[in-house]
Amino acid sequence: MAKIGIDFGTTNSCLVAYDKKSDEFTYFHREAGIPAPFPSVVCYHGREIVVGKEAKKIINKYSTDPGHCIVSSIKSKLGSDRKELILGTLFPPFKIAADIIQYLKTNATKEGAEQANVELHQAVFTVPINFDGKKRADLRQAAREAGIEVLTFIHEPFAALIGYFFHNQKWEPIRKYDGKYFLVFDWGGGTLDVTVAKADGMQVCQLGTSELSGRAGDAFDRDLLLRCWNRFIEKHKDKYDETLIELAFKQEQDKLLAAAERCKISLSKFTSAEFDGGEITFLQSARKSEYEEFIETITREEFEQCIQGHVEAAIGKVDVALKAANINAEQISLVLLTGGSSQIPIVEKKLRDQFSHRVRTISNPDTVIAEGAAVVAEMNWKPFLAKDIMVELSDGSYWTVFSKGTPLITGTAIPTKEETFTCVDMRDDNAKIILCEGSHPDTRDKGLGVLNVPLEKKLEKNMHDEIKVCFDIDGNFIMSVKGHSIYRGYRTTLEVHDICFGVEMR
Numbered sequence: 001m002a003k004i005g006i007d008f009g010t011t012n013s014c015l016v017a018y019d020k021k022s023d024e025f026t027y028f029h030r031e032a033g034i035p036a037p038f039p040s041v042v043c044y045h046g047r048e049i050v051v052g053k054e055a056k057k058i059i060n061k062y063s064t065d066p067g068h069c070i071v072s073s074i075k076s077k078l079g080s081d082r083k084e085l086i087l088g089t090l091f092p093p094f095k096i097a098a099d100i101i102q103y104l105k106t107n108a109t110k111e112g113a114e115q116a117n118v119e120l121h122q123a124v125f126t127v128p129i130n131f132d133g134k135k136r137a138d139l140r141q142a143a144r145e146a147g148i149e150v151l152t153f154i155h156e157p158f159a160a161l162i163g164y165f166f167h168n169q170k171w172e173p174i175r176k177y178d179g180k181y182f183l184v185f186d187w188g189g190g191t192l193d194v195t196v197a198k199a200d201g202m203q204v205c206q207l208g209t210s211e212l213s214g215r216a217g218d219a220f221d222r223d224l225l226l227r228c229w230n231r232f233i234e235k236h237k238d239k240y241d242e243t244l245i246e247l248a249f250k251q252e253q254d255k256l257l258a259a260a261e262r263c264k265i266s267l268s269k270f271t272s273a274e275f276d277g278g279e280i281t282f283l284q285s286a287r288k289s290e291y292e293e294f295i296e297t298i299t300r301e302e303f304e305q306c307i308q309g310h311v312e313a314a315i316g317k318v319d320v321a322l323k324a325a326n327i328n329a330e331q332i333s334l335v336l337l338t339g340g341s342s343q344i345p346i347v348e349k350k351l352r353d354q355f356s357h358r359v360r361t362i363s364n365p366d367t368v369i370a371e372g373a374a375v376v377a378e379m380n381w382k383p384f385l386a387k388d389i390m391v392e393l394s395d396g397s398y399w400t401v402f403s404k405g406t407p408l409i410t411g412t413a414i415p416t417k418e419e420t421f422t423c424v425d426m427r428d429d430n431a432k433i434i435l436c437e438g439s440h441p442d443t444r445d446k447g448l449g450v451l452n453v454p455l456e457k458k459l460e461k462n463m464h465d466e467i468k469v470c471f472d473i474d475g476n477f478i479m480s481v482k483g484h485s486i487y488r489g490y491r492t493t494l495e496v497h498d499i500c501f502g503v504e505m506r
Contacts, residue, residue, distance in 0.1 A: 001119040002026060005373025006104065006148075007126045007156070008097065008139065010075045011189030011217055011261075011340065012037035014367050015104040017118040018166070018374035025167065025371055026116050028108040035367045038107070042099050044069040044086050051103035056258060070254050071096050073218055076190045078142075079135035094138040098145035105146055122149045124377040126156045126369050128191045129211045129498050133478040140476070151377055152409075153477060154503075156369050157184035157195035158206060160338040162503070163372030164362060180333040181207070181325070185318065185351060186369070188339035189217035192314050196325035196332075205386035205502030207439070208325030208446060210317040215310045217341045221260040223306045228263075228275040228296045229256070236292055244282050252280055256294075263298065268344050272299045304346045315350050324446040326439070335359045338368055376503065383408045386502040388441050389448070389479070391469075392434040394424050400441050401471045408477055408501060416472040420486070423465045429455055431467045433483055437500055448479075451494040456487035477501070 002019035014037035017026040027035035038052035045068050050058060058070065069086045074096045083090040105120050113120055125143065127136060131153075140150045161184050177199040186193045192212040197204050233245055240248075249256075259277045266273035277294030284290060304311075322329060335355045337348060343365060352359050362368055375381075385406045390398040401417055408414070423431040435448040455465045469483040479496040 001117050003119055003151075003374060003377035004108075004123045005126070005159070005370045005375070005377055006101065006123045006143075007037070007159070007367075007370035007373060008075060008101065008142075009037070009040055009188055010073050010191070011040060012366065013040045013100055013104060014038070014370040015108055015123075016367055016370040016374045017108075017113070017116070018371065018378045019117070020378050025374065026113075026118060027367065028104075028111040028113065035364065037366050037370075038100075038104065039072075040075060040100055041070065041072045042074070042096055044071075046087075049099055051100055072254070072257075073190065074100070076214075076218070078138040079132060092138075094142040095145065097139065097142035101142055101146040101148060105148060121147060122151050122377070124151050124159075124373040125153055126159045126373050127153050128213075129155050129157070129193045129195070129209045130191075130213065132497050133474070133476055133480075133495055136476040136478065152383065154373055154376055154383065155193065155195065155206070155209070155501075156188075157186040157193045157209075157336075157338070158197065158204075158501075158503070159369045159372030159376070160184050160186055160336060161195075161197060161204065161372065162375050162505070163364075163368040163370070164336055164360075166375050167364060167368060167371055175202075177333060181327060181331050182334045182336065183318070183321070183332045183355075184336045184338065185342055186338045187216055187314060187341035187347065189341070190214075191216055192317060192339075192341070194317050194321040196321045196327065198325075200502075203502050203504045206500035207327070207386065208321045208323070209498050209500065210320035210324065211498070212314055212317050215313055216339075217261075217264070219310060220264055220307050220341065220344075221257050223310075224264055224275070224298070224303060225256050225260040227302070227306055228260070228277070228294075228298060231296050232277075232280075232292075232294050240282050240290075244284070248280050248282050251283075252277070264303065264344075265340075267298070267300045267303045270300070272297060274298075300345070307344075307346075311346055311350060314347070315354070318351075318354070326443075326445045329354055332358060337361050338365050340365070379505070381503045381505065383477070383501040383503055386500040387437040387439055387445060389471075389499070390436055390438055390441070390444070391419075391421075392436055392444065398436070398438065398442060398444065401435075402473065404439075408473065409475070414473045416470055418468065418470050421467045421469060423455060423467055431455055431465065431483070431485070433467065433469055433481065433494075435479075435481060435494070435496060446500075448496045448499075449481075449494050451481050451483050451492060453483040453485060453492055454488060454490050456485050473499070 002017040007014045041055040043050040043055040043058045077093040196208040263275045275296045279291045389402045431453040433451040466486040481494040484491040
């Protein structure tokens, strides 16, 4: 049976199937004949749950009416202890995520998944690079609630690279790129992920990554909304007091953010666009309301000014990923732009200024990540460590914890390793266990973090404290490092989420 991949996104989500026998992808949602994702938006109205495009329509129609609760960008809240208040009841974020995943599954069933011989009870899920252990656990729980077993997680940029090759070019071009480097710039609604990878025979390995959270499409919408709202209020500030203005903004915010997103998308195609927020209600009293039409024209240049700081920060993350991979920009053979925010003209221009003709805008940016996940699921490919994970010692040498090539199998932890280190410098009252990755056992490519272990201060002269450290990588591909002083016993823990891995494509 064909297997599925799911790209559960901040702004949009997508389910795609791949069948290796027919070498074809199956899509379960199209718009104007083109495969398309569903908006990651949920509307609750009594016992009715509406998801996707219909939920976005409701934002415009019922956003200020009682009895409706509209939730968007729930992915950004996974892993949080903060619950969402929905019509008087508190729900953990994974419950809302489960409603979106269930909708993807239900829609695929309606669209003939069973007749197409597609397995909907297992899937490979994609995640951002720095999606920590609690977030992955929440996503796994959401999938379970929707009746789907997570086969494995794969980083979104890595999935995009696999999806790109299989959708457009298949095996031969992969061989053509043997020994060459790729850079994937994946900027969506919630995060920017940058990945540098290398083709080595039929293996593709991550060599360096970087990420930027909270400065993506959702932030662009908020900044654009505030710019237009300030302009709108300037026209009406003498008519309404500050309290009424704040109340109107709070009541209409969901609808206005949806308008900001539409305007942002238009500005990627046109040099100016209308921000159409519809009628804004100013509640003068329980019986009296006044209405103002909120329509503002904004140019692409003004929008680019709004997001200039975000774009500069994002381009800076490219250099971070290159440095982690220990290569320079000239060594990159192919740059892939994926995610809605990477389609903004100023973003593409900045990257072309750096990489010239090597930048590729792809024809299927909305589905390519799910396609890559579907390929991994169907081919039953297992990730492995792309680099040695090491501890940097005081003399500048390295001790290897886990060797490059160690297989990573979801749901199964790599056997725990334990080691005892002697602290040779007691001055800071902490032992520092410095974790890093390297392409070779004596080479540091990237730091992964530092575990600070409190030492026992009251030791006899010339005695050195000893630190016992346990290392493991769990089924969610999260590395946990736990250490304690043998004399003091106080335990500290470090989690590492951005481990570089590879996939053997056979």
